[in-house]
Amino acid sequence: MLQKPETKAWHLSAYSLAAVAIYLSLTPSLYLQEILEHISLGENLAHFVLYLALMCLFTKVYFHRIGLIKIGLALMAFSISIEFLQELSPYRGFELEDILSNSIGVFVGFLLSISWTKLKSQSTPL
DSSP, rough: OOHHHHHHHHHHHHHHHHHHHHHHHHOOOOOHHHHHSSSTHHHHHHHHHHHHHHHHHHHHHHHHHOOHHHHHHHHHHHHHHHHHHHHSSSSOOOOHHHHHHHHHHHHHHHHHHHHHHHHHHHHHHH
């Protein structure tokens, strides 16, 4: 069965953002860190926004297949895995604060996704 072009675009967006998350999490990014240090709560805000966006994108892609809870759990496992990989990296380290920021982003994305799916189901004619 062929997918619609917009479905492929949502898949591409979700997995591209996940790839960007992996790249930024495991490589030295001195320039990005300098920018975020000048913003109050910059790094925490960046983690929050990234995982909020990931939750929303993956909900758009997989909601009807696996449901919100499994998407959220998968993103939490992704977040924790990246933190363990950072511990192995010479450039980064394991930080519980990052996991907390990521978790809050996933949770807010979860709440937004619930609202979005309820609104969508109410606006769909029978």
